[in-house]
Amino acid sequence: MTDPEIVIDKVSKVYKAESSDPVFALEETTLKVDRGKFVCILGPSGCGKSTLLSMVAGLIRPSSGAIRVGGAPVSGPGPERGLVFQQYGLFPWLTVHGNIAFGLTCRGVSREDREATVDKYIRLIGLSGFENRYPSELSGGMKQRVAIGRTLANNPRVLLMDEPFGAVDALTRELLQDEILRLWEVEQKTILFVTHSMMEAAYLADEIVMLRSRPGRVFATVTVPLERPRSRSDLEFLRFYSEAEETFKMEIVKDAASGDPTEKILGSPQ
Amino acid sequence: MPQVETRQRKFSARLNRALAIGAFLLGWELLSRSGMVSPLFLPPPSAVARTGLQLLLSGNLFDNVWASLCRVLIGFFLAALLAIPLGIIAGMNAVVFNSVDPIIELFRPIPVLALLPLAILWFGIGESSKIFIITYAAFFPIFINTLAGVKYSDPILLQVASTLGASRMQIFYRVVLMSALPSLAVGIRLGLGFAFLALVAAELIASTRGLGYLIMDARLTFQTDVSMVGIVSLGILGYAANAILVRIERWALSWKQDVQGAEIV
Numbered sequence: 001m002t003d004p005e006i007v008i009d010k011v012s013k014v015y016k017a018e019s020s021d022p023v024f025a026l027e028e029t030t031l032k033v034d035r036g037k038f039v040c041i042l043g044p045s046g047c048g049k050s051t052l053l054s055m056v057a058g059l060i061r062p063s064s065g066a067i068r069v070g071g072a073p074v075s076g077p078g079p080e081r082g083l084v085f086q087q088y089g090l091f092p093w094l095t096v097h098g099n100i101a102f103g104l105t106c107r108g109v110s111r112e113d114r115e116a117t118v119d120k121y122i123r124l125i126g127l128s129g130f131e132n133r134y135p136s137e138l139s140g141g142m143k144q145r146v147a148i149g150r151t152l153a154n155n156p157r158v159l160l161m162d163e164p165f166g167a168v169d170a171l172t173r174e175l176l177q178d179e180i181l182r183l184w185e186v187e188q189k190t191i192l193f194v195t196h197s198m199m200e201a202a203y204l205a206d207e208i209v210m211l212r213s214r215p216g217r218v219f220a221t222v223t224v225p226l227e228r229p230r231s232r233s234d235l236e237f238l239r240f241y242s243e244a245e246e247t248f249k250m251e252i253v254k255d256a257a258s259g260d261p262t263e264k265i266l267g268s269p270q
Numbered sequence: 271m272p273q274v275e276t277r278q279r280k281f282s283a284r285l286n287r288a289l290a291i292g293a294f295l296l297g298w299e300l301l302s303r304s305g306m307v308s309p310l311f312l313p314p315p316s317a318v319a320r321t322g323l324q325l326l327l328s329g330n331l332f333d334n335v336w337a338s339l340c341r342v343l344i345g346f347f348l349a350a351l352l353a354i355p356l357g358i359i360a361g362m363n364a365v366v367f368n369s370v371d372p373i374i375e376l377f378r379p380i381p382v383l384a385l386l387p388l389a390i391l392w393f394g395i396g397e398s399s400k401i402f403i404i405t406y407a408a409f410f411p412i413f414i415n416t417l418a419g420v421k422y423s424d425p426i427l428l429q430v431a432s433t434l435g436a437s438r439m440q441i442f443y444r445v446v447l448m449s450a451l452p453s454l455a456v457g458i459r460l461g462l463g464f465a466f467l468a469l470v471a472a473e474l475i476a477s478t479r480g481l482g483y484l485i486m487d488a489r490l491t492f493q494t495d496v497s498m499v500g501i502v503s504l505g506i507l508g509y510a511a512n513a514i515l516v517r518i519e520r521w522a523l524s525w526k527q528d529v530q531g532a533e534i535v
Contacts, residue, residue: 079435
């Protein structure tokens with residue numbers, strides 16, 4: 001057996017405020033992701049799922065514990081861990097071509113290799129003919145394709161995605177979900193994907209890691225027993241989805257009932 | 271045919287504007303020719319145009335325009351040379367920001383005209399006092415807008431760059447500077463406007479050349495038409511300088527849709 005691609009070893013994150021008690025963004029969490037797997041991290045807002053992803057990306061330092069990717073400890077951001085943001089994060093002054101070339105240019109890849117790679121990924125994300133457009137001229141779905149292409153062009157070991165389809169409409173979201181599955185199969189990457197939608201997680205993931213909030217912690221890890229390619233209208237899929245959603249909601253409600261008073265007020269429907 | 275329609279609308283808008291200017295000039299002409307206002311105080315536009323042509327042909331106008339233009343450009347470039355690097359450093363570094371910001375805020379509300387007497391005391395009535403005043407006036411808008419552009423660059427873009435493998439230097443000149451450009455452009459245009467304002471003030475008070483001098487000197491001898499030529503020349507100069515900056519801005523910031531789409535200067 002080979003080592004897991006991502007190892008999150010007893011990692012926690014505490015924010016110390018000067019005036020109040022320290023806030024646990026994430027309680028001690030241990031997680032292993034095997035090479036080539038598609039893992040979704042699912043949880044309500046405030047459960048620390050984005051914090052966890054940012055720690056793997058190296059943008060935030062864990063308060064305790066260690067993270068290893070491909071056997072190497074994470075000590076800061078690096079191109080071997082590509083991160084895709086919900087807000088796209090495209091450089092508005094660069095064209096589609098310029099955005100996809102950004103990482104390659106920074107890392108000093110030769111012009112020839114760079115052009116070939118950029119062309120390849122523009123084709124792969126289906127944006128041929130849009131090379132010279134600026135981000136302000138693209139739809140939300142196209143922007144996110146560019147962001148994904150830009151990350152993949154850097155040839156990362158793992159792809160970290162932070163609610164990447166949260167800002168697009170429902171129809172585009174489904175198209176992008178199919179798109180990312182296609183890219184995952186072509187590129188054979190390990191993907192860690194943060195979402196708050198069970199439907200999205202059930203459709204995409206090999207494994208779903210469920211978190212709950214205040215303090216954020218993992219309460220269940222579910223292997224999705226569905227064959228690929230999956231269909232959103234398939235009976236098996238819907239059965240799995242509704243059962244998983246049920247379990248998930250029960251936990252969240254439990255939290256709301258036993259949580260602090262503000263949570264109760266905010267969580268109860270008026 | 272929507273394209274034809276916009277062209278028609280553009281044409282009728284231009285005609286509208288031209289007619290308004292024409293009506294304004296005609297009203298002015300009639301006002302001073304009818305004797306309601308003495309032509310001594312308000313010479314008709316036709317007389318101003320004639321005087322302007324004479325001054326242009328004699329080379330007198332050009333001398334004064336040249337003197338003013340040199341001052342304003344030297345002062346403006348000095349201001350940019352000081353304000354842009356300082357703005358960038360203060361935008362990047364909190365210690366520099368906290369040291370510089372209170373001093374800037376102390377001096378900023380002081381109208382530049384209040385400094386004029388001291389500037390003359392320090393630098394005399396030669397070129398240096400005028401350039402000092404112009405540099406001083408243009409410095410603040412350029413500094414403040416550069417600072418803001420650097421300081422408030424989108425944190426997401428900085429994170430994206432670092433996860434894509436950019437070094438600190440690369441993040442600085444490929445992301446921070448680039449995202450500060452629109453704000454910097456605003457500062458430069460404001461700075462140029464302030465520079466013109468300070469130029470005229472400095473020339474009105476103590477000068478032997480320049481458009482401000484021309485306006486003041488002609489007034490003392492009741493050559494109102496010459497004063498008006500000076501005023502109109504300043505207007506044209508300021509408009510031209512701004513138009514050039516707008517051109518450069520559109521070229522440099524062509525990625526910004528609102529800049530590309532902007533029709534009004």
